[in-house]
Amino acid sequence: MEILKINNLKKSYIDSEGELTILNGITFEVSKGTMVAITGESGSGKSTLLHLLSLLDKADSGEILYNGKKITGSDKLISKFRNKSIGFIFQFHYLLEDFTAIENVAMPMFLATGNMKTSLLEAEKLLKRLDLINRKHHYPNQLSGGEQQRIAIARALINKPDIVFADEPTGNLDKKHSDEIFNLLRELNREIGQTFIIVTHDEEIASQLDIHYFLENGLLQLHSAE
Amino acid sequence: MNKIEFFFFKNYLFSEKKEWLRFDSLFSIIGVILSVATLTIAHSIFGGYETALKDSILGANSHIYIFQPGAANLNQEQVNDLIQDFGGKKEVEAIAPVIQIPAMAVNEGRIKGALIKGINWKAEAQPTKYRQYIRQGTWEMPDNKDVVMGKKLADELNLTIGDLVKIVSPLHSKFTPLGYKSKSKKFKIVGLYESGMYEYDSKFVFMNMQSARGFSPVSSEYSLIEIKLKSEFINKADYLAYKWEMLNDGFYQISSWIEFNGNLFMTLSFQKWILFIIISFLILLASFNIVSAVSTSIIEKKKEIGILKAFGASSFLLSKIFVGKTMILSSIGVLLGQLIGYIIAYFLSVQNFFLLKGDVYFLEKINVKFSFQDFTIIFIISILMIFVASLVPLKRVSSLQITDILRGM
Ligand SMILES: Nc1ncnc2c1ncn2[C@@H]1O[C@H](COP(=O)(O)OP(=O)(O)O)[C@@H](O)[C@H]1O
Ligand SMILES: [Mg+2]
Numbered sequence: 001m002e003i004l005k006i007n008n009l010k011k012s013y014i015d016s017e018g019e020l021t022i023l024n025g026i027t028f029e030v031s032k033g034t035m036v037a038i039t040g041e042s043g044s045g046k047s048t049l050l051h052l053l054s055l056l057d058k059a060d061s062g063e064i065l066y067n068g069k070k071i072t073g074s075d076k077l078i079s080k081f082r083n084k085s086i087g088f089i090f091q092f093h094y095l096l097e098d099f100t101a102i103e104n105v106a107m108p109m110f111l112a113t114g115n116m117k118t119s120l121l122e123a124e125k126l127l128k129r130l131d132l133i134n135r136k137h138h139y140p141n142q143l144s145g146g147e148q149q150r151i152a153i154a155r156a157l158i159n160k161p162d163i164v165f166a167d168e169p170t171g172n173l174d175k176k177h178s179d180e181i182f183n184l185l186r187e188l189n190r191e192i193g194q195t196f197i198i199v200t201h202d203e204e205i206a207s208q209l210d211i212h213y214f215l216e217n218g219l220l221q222l223h224s225a226e
Numbered sequence: 227m228n229k230i231e232f233f234f235f236k237n238y239l240f241s242e243k244k245e246w247l248r249f250d251s252l253f254s255i256i257g258v259i260l261s262v263a264t265l266t267i268a269h270s271i272f273g274g275y276e277t278a279l280k281d282s283i284l285g286a287n288s289h290i291y292i293f294q295p296g297a298a299n300l301n302q303e304q305v306n307d308l309i310q311d312f313g314g315k316k317e318v319e320a321i322a323p324v325i326q327i328p329a330m331a332v333n334e335g336r337i338k339g340a341l342i343k344g345i346n347w348k349a350e351a352q353p354t355k356y357r358q359y360i361r362q363g364t365w366e367m368p369d370n371k372d373v374v375m376g377k378k379l380a381d382e383l384n385l386t387i388g389d390l391v392k393i394v395s396p397l398h399s400k401f402t403p404l405g406y407k408s409k410s411k412k413f414k415i416v417g418l419y420e421s422g423m424y425e426y427d428s429k430f431v432f433m434n435m436q437s438a439r440g441f442s443p444v445s446s447e448y449s450l451i452e453i454k455l456k457s458e459f460i461n462k463a464d465y466l467a468y469k470w471e472m473l474n475d476g477f478y479q480i481s482s483w484i485e486f487n488g489n490l491f492m493t494l495s496f497q498k499w500i501l502f503i504i505i506s507f508l509i510l511l512a513s514f515n516i517v518s519a520v521s522t523s524i525i526e527k528k529k530e531i532g533i534l535k536a537f538g539a540s541s542f543l544l545s546k547i548f549v550g551k552t553m554i555l556s557s558i559g560v561l562l563g564q565l566i567g568y569i570i571a572y573f574l575s576v577q578n579f580f581l582l583k584g585d586v587y588f589l590e591k592i593n594v595k596f597s598f599q600d601f602t603i604i605f606i607i608s609i610l611m612i613f614v615a616s617l618v619p620l621k622r623v624s625s626l627q628i629t630d631i632l633r634g635m
Binding site: 051082088103110111 | 230237241530532534536538539540543627
């Protein structure tokens with residue numbers, strides 16, 4: 001069963017120079033538990049695609065089906081679905097600076113349940129799993145880049161989403177930390193069976209994942225390993 | 227309060243960063259404190275003035291006066307009848323005849339206009355607060371040479387307790403072979419009277435009936451009868467006066483304090499609320515600072531708003547958080563402003579350095595009224611204005627698109 005099915009997705013932006021078509025009919029499927037890599041040149045529309053898939057933005061036309069179902073309704077309903085079923089890791093950690101590491105991790109669950117106590121307990125488990133427990137009371141600016149991104153990963157996972165999107169999650173990290181993060185995502189994928197869709201510019205990493213797509217001219221193609 | 231907002235408020239107030247300590251939020255709160263303090267001072271002093279003036283006017287005078295029509299005096303028989311008649315009425319607390327004669331008080335070449343008040347000081351039930359207003363000395367005037375004098379009058383004549391004062395009545399003057407001669411007599415000051423009303427304290431000279439009659443052309447006559455009403459009837463005095471006058475077929479002229487001073491109090495109360503509205507504009511100005519502080523904070527927290535929205539926070543929740551933060555700080559500001567206002571007003575009321583001009587404003591002392599009702603009104607109005615102001619910038623919160631923020635704008 002495909003967790004995610006995309007049909008002819010289109011998106012263009014209108015700016016001063018006229019209409020700019022970014023995505024011109026994206027069609028693909030993702031089966032549950034796979035790790036998908038998407039690469040492409042800068043500006044090719046990778047982020048745009050990820051935002052559409054994760055329901056942060058709306059497509060001009062086309063279909064996005066989660067487990068065969070279209071997610072429609074008010075912003076609030078969509079927001080609820082996203083909070084529960086989708087995890088997102090950004091290129092920048094985007095942690096809340098006023099809150100400690102553990103509070104940041106707990107936030108999505110807290111927003112969903114309103115229960116800080118259980119959210120913090122759950123966050124604590126995740127921090128242990130990610131070897132960050134001794135950092136739990138640190139504020140983001142007291143953490144290293146790798147630690148910040150791992151906290152952001154923990155935050156993406158706290159609501160046990162079925163699918164996690166990551167937009168160049170290691171774009172700002174050196175090779176060593178970058179490998180660490182990918183190994184971690186790999187382990188999580190094996191342990192919990194979560195589906196990952198990862199945008200990266202690291203060809204080596206992309207080639208190690210289950211499926212590798214390439215975005216070019218608004219279309220998504222399987223990467224041929226020449 | 228929902229737990230989620232509460233968590234954000236707690237973080238806002240107690241996190242290490244102390245966001246609220248920043249200049250623009252403190253600045254806008256100081257504006258609130260100052261404007262609310264100003265409103266509190268003005269309102270409590272105006273209210274205090276109103277109350278003190280009413281107290282003094284109603285304390286130094288009685289509530290209902292019975293006259294013989296046409297400036298004539300009441301004779302002993304009429305007075306007896308009237309006391310018989312009115313003394314038993316359920317509205318009446320005290321009733322007594324008074325002799326009033328314009329006079330002059332003289333000491334060592336200083337002359338001041340005065341009003342002789344012949345009263346029955348012995349009666350337990352006095353129609354005025356005569357006894358309570360004795361500041362120094364005694365209210366008893368057993369000797370025909372005893373007077374109780376308004377404190378201001380005594381001060382102006384450089385007199386005090388135990389001194390002698392000459393009282394002269396021009397009404398009762400006559401020509402003698404030695405020239406024009408007024409009725410004049412020396413008295414000993416046994417008490418000083420202070421109602422707070424400049425007009426009374428600089429004029430009244432109390433003496434017993436017999437002494438006062440010495441200044442009257444006709445013996446055994448009274449100027450008027452004073453009636454003190456039970457407190458629950460004080461505000462119905464005009465109605466009672468009218469009713470009683472009708473019941474007596476208009477044979478006597480019956481007036482009330484409301485006829486003499488009612489308009490004054492209505493004007494005062496009106497002015498008090500006009501002033502309140504005008505000063506409320508200061509709070510409105512302070513609210514503009516709040517609008518800009520909230521706007522700034524929303525712009526600065528754009529990234530956080532985007533992140534929170536991406537992770538499931540609704541615009542409504544975020545708006546509540548922004549408004550809540552503003553209201554927490556503003557409530558403290560308003561309360562602080564009220565506290566500071568009351569403290570300053572209190573100090574103004576206990577000091578003797580800045581005084582009002584008694585001949586213009588009736589009272590010299592600054593009085594302050596602390597009432598829970600006024601406190602609540604000021605609090606609610608301030609908070610309401612600030613609340614509305616804090617809603618103005620909220621449109622930005624809901625219009626912020628997550629993807630714009632993620633793209634870094
Ligand atoms: N809101 C927008 N308005 C206009 N153009 C946009 C907007 N968002 C993205 N773009 C343009 O769309 C293209 C794709 O952007 P993006 O998806 O961020 O690419 P990538 O992530 O692959 O680098 C870029 O040329 C970018 O300038
Ligand atoms: Mg991108």
